[in-house]
Amino acid sequence: MIDRYTWYEYAAIYAGIAVFLFFVLAPFIEGFMVSLKPLSRLFSSPYSFWPQEGSLTAYFTMWESVPGFWRYIVNSLFISTTATALVLIMVVPAAYAFARFPFPGRGPLLAAFLAVNMFSGAVLLIPLFRLMRQMGLLNTYWAMIVPGAAFLIPSAIWLLRTYMMRIPRELDEAAWVDGASRLYTLRRVILPIAMPGIAVVAITTFIGAYAQQFIFALTFNSKTEFMPLAIGLFAYFGRQEVVWNELMAASFVGIAPVLILIVFLQRYLVAGLTAGAVKT
Structure with a gap:
């Protein structure tokens, strides 16, 4: 029998959840309210929390305030999508190798991957800048794609490796008995079963790539045609006056693609996170 919570335990749990959601959602709610307020009433x-004389005017006028706004969104989506594809190409075979083959140095290498995640991208900006310059990648999309993918690969390997470890080894052994190579086994046996886990890795990688573009774009790119959304919005702060309601409106329009992605793919995300919970 599973012990049921008492009423005050339920109250404490829901109160904790409410406090957590408040601190998570309050900045977004406040930012949305600011986008609806006229500039004269912001300060x-x-x-007043509720916007007086609120309207969607800022969502229309911000297109003139941020020239090339659509270009910035397309750049961000292109950088994130390409980085996600690059991460998946590298991570899928790597996660399979770490999950199945006890090769020398596997443990220290996995620990090194965790250590990489402890460093912020800002710490490595100078060596990365020198590397990008030597490779001739400055002021290109690749200057933002390659470093972004490099910082996302370690966590993606850990996530997908954990999922693949829950796939029965008997499937590999049965394929090997039938004469299948390891690459054929990965492609025809493991990948179809691991698709929920791969979907989780793809979604989390895309979100991470979309969110981390600012620091790399600010350092490695100076051309407007390659700028992602974060740098386009940063241009607001170069003015004498920041039009906060238009800035908030542009920010919400900018994050709309990621929100739409999460809404439509959340069932795959939940399925991928729970599918490997029980080992068969």
Whole structure:
């Protein structure tokens, strides 16, 4: 029998969830309210949470304030999609190798992957800049794609490796008995079963690549045609006056593609996270 919670335990649990959601969602709710307020009322006293004379005007005027706004969104989507594809190409065979083959140095290498995630991209900007310059990648899309993918690969390997470890080894052995090579086994036996886990890795990698573009784009790119959305919005702060309602409106339009992706793919995300929970 599973012990049931008492009423005050339920109250404490839901109160904790409510506090957590408040701190997570409050900045987004406040930012959305700011986007609806006229600029003249943003700093009025006393403060009013609900927008008085609120409208969607900022969502229309911000297109003129940010020239090439659509270009910035397309750049961000292209960088994120390409980085995700590059990560999957590298991670799928690597995760399979780490999950199946006890080769020398596997443990230290996995630990090194975790250590990489402890470093911020800002720490490695100078060596990365020198590397990008030597490779001739400055002021190109690849200057943002390659470093972004490199920082996302370690966590993706850990996530997908854990999923693949829950796939029965008997499937590999049966394929080998039938004469299948390891590459054929990965492609025809393991990949179809691992698709939920791969979907989780793809979604989390895309979100991570979409969110980390600012620092790499600011350092490795100076051409407008390659700028992602984060740098396009950063141009607001180069003015004498920041139009906060238009800035918030542009920010919400910019994150809309990721929100749409999560809404439509959340069932695959949940399925991938739970599919490997029980080992068969």
